[in-house]
Every structure is written in structure tokens, then in C-alpha cells.
Amino acid sequence: GDSVTQMEGPVTLSEEAFLTINCTYTATGYPSLFWYVQYPGEGLQLLLKATKADDKGSNKGFEATYRKETTSFHLEKGSVQVSDSAVYFCALSDSSYKLIFGSGTRLLVRP
Amino acid sequence: DGGITQSPKYLFRKEGQNVTLSCEQNLNHDAMYWYRQDPGQGLRLIYYSQIVNDFQKGDIAEGYSVSREKKESFPLTVTSAQKNPTAFYLCASSAGQGPRPGELFFGEGSRLTVL
Numbered sequence: 001g002d003s004v005t006q007m008e009g010p011v012t013l014s015e016e017a018f019l020t021i022n023c024t025y026t027a028t029g030y031p032s033l034f035w036y037v038q039y040p041g042e043g044l045q046l047l048l049k050a051t052k053a054d055d056k057g058s059n060k061g062f063e064a065t066y067r068k069e070t071t072s073f074h075l076e077k078g079s080v081q082v083s084d085s086a087v088y089f090c091a092l093s094d095s096s097y098k099l100i101f102g103s104g105t106r107l108l109v110r111p
Numbered sequence: 112d113g114g115i116t117q118s119p120k121y122l123f124r125k126e127g128q129n130v131t132l133s134c135e136q137n138l139n140h141d142a143m144y145w146y147r148q149d150p151g152q153g154l155r156l157i158y159y160s161q162i163v164n165d166f167q168k169g170d171i172a173e174g175y176s177v178s179r180e181k182k183e184s185f186p187l188t189v190t191s192a193q194k195n196p197t198a199f200y201l202c203a204s205s206a207g208q209g210p211r212p213g214e215l216f217f218g219e220g221s222r223l224t225v226l
Contacts, residue, residue, distance in 0.1 A: 032213070043115075043201055043217030044154075089153065098169070099215055101146075103153040 002027040002094050006102035009087075013109050019077040021105045023064075023090035026071065031092040033057075033066050033073040034099070038087045047075075047088070080109045113138045117202050117218035124189075124196070124225050132187045132221045134202035141206065143185035144215065147171060148199040157200075160185055189223060197225045 007022040025031065032051045036044040048057030053068035062077045073090060090102040115136045124130045136143065142161050146154040156169030160179040174193025179185055185204075189196045199222050203215040 034214075036215075041219075043117075043203075043219045044215070045217070046214050049214065093213070098156055098159065099144075101154040103151060 002100050004090050004102035006090050006105050009106040011107050013080055015111055016079045019080045021075040023073045024071050025092050031094050034091040035075050036089040082109045085109045115218035117221050122223045127191045129190050134185045135183055136204045140204035144203045145187045146201045
């Protein structure tokens with residue numbers, strides 16, 4: 001079945017460092033891809049999305065490009081802030097009504 | 112403001128007791144979902160509903176039950192048959208009518224602890 005694999009965390013960075021969180025997927029067909037963010041004690045919020053190959057999703061300085069040839073959707077940010085500390089989930093939606101989530105990657109940004 | 116409201120935020124239960132978690136949305140969304148979150152395991156789908164009076168089992172439905180009598184409401188009951196119910200439960204909704212759910216909107220979650 002369809003699945004999403006994320007790099008294990010925690011990822012610990014200093015403020016203003018460059019961030020990459022890897023995400024790869026396995027799916028039949030042409031899924032839409034998403035990144036969600038979860039701040040401590042809260043639900044998830046959509047960060048960005050891409051619906052077809054080569055699309056780039058972007059929001060709040062974060063970017064991810066839908067790479068069909070490598071089945072990847074890596075999350076990047078050029079300069080992280082302490083306020084970016086959270087858990088980040090990669091997800092895909094297939095032809096059903098379900099979103100399939102990766103296991104999440106915790107990001108900790110130190111001042 | 113439109114959104115999803117889950118209650119209670121924290122809940123303690125003795126073993127052998129059923130407990131119901133509330134989820135209400137005022138986004139006029141057709142589809143609603145319940146996910147379970149455990150540390151290091153991401154989110155797993157318990158049940159989902161695409162329309163009133165209809166719902167389907169997700170990947171880990173055993174020991175849970177739901178109802179969808181109103182568009183706005185999708186309560187989840189954690190029964191005594193659920194072997195390991197301590198977890199963080201997240202409710203979500205989406206406007207998707209087609210084959211893909213699109214963006215999910217999440218509530219703030221309910222943390223259930225079995226004593």
C-alpha cells in the first residue's frame with residue numbers, strides 16, 4: 001500500500017541554520033503531497049502542499065518540490081528560527097478519502 | 112471563527128470504562144476523520160466519514176466506535192475492548208467531495224490516559 005517515510009529526528013539546529021527534512025513516498029497513481037506542522041500540545045496545521053509533479057509548495061519561508069522521479073518531497077528552509085521548533089509531518093493523499101502520514105520529524109532550534 | 116472543537120482536552124479513564132470524545136466543526140465540511148497519535152508512530156486513521164449517516168473503518172478501528180448523525184458532529188467512543196487506549200486523539204475535517212481529501216483541518220486534540 002501507499003506509504004510515507006521521513007527522516008528520524010530529532011533534528012537540532014542553531015538559529016539561522018539551513019533546514020532539510022527528507023520525505024520519500026510510495027504510491028500508485030499520482031498523489032497530492034503535504035507538509036503539516038504540529039506545535040507542542042496542539043493539533044496539526046497545513047504548512048504547504050503540491051498536487052502534481054514539479055510543483056513547488058511554499059509558505060512562511062518553507063519550501064518543498066514534488067519530485068516524481070525520486071518520489072520525494074523534501075522540506076527546506078533557508079534560515080530557521082526558534083519559533084520553528086515543532087514536529088513536521090509529511091503526508092500524501094491518494095485516490096481514496098485518506099491522508100497517509102509519515103512518522104513525523106521533531107525539529108529543535110536553539111538560540 | 113470557523114474551526115474544529117474537540118473536548119475534553121484531557122481525560123482520565125479507569126480500565127474497563129467506555130469514554131466518548133467529542134468533535135464538532137462549523138466549517139460546513141462533508142468529511143470528518145479520527146486519528147490516533149502515539150510517540151514516534153505518526154498518525155493512524157481510526158474511522159472516517161464522508162457524509163452524514165455513513166462512516167468507514169480506518170487502519171486501527173478495533174475497540175473504537177463512531178456515529179455521524181449530524182454533519183457538524185463526529186464523536187468517537189473508546190470502548191473497553193481497546194487494549195491500549197492511552198494516546199492523543201485528533202479529529203479532522205475536509206471539504207473534499209472528490210477522490211482526494213485535500214487539506215485537512217485539525218482540532219487541538221484530546222489526550223486520553225487510562226489509569
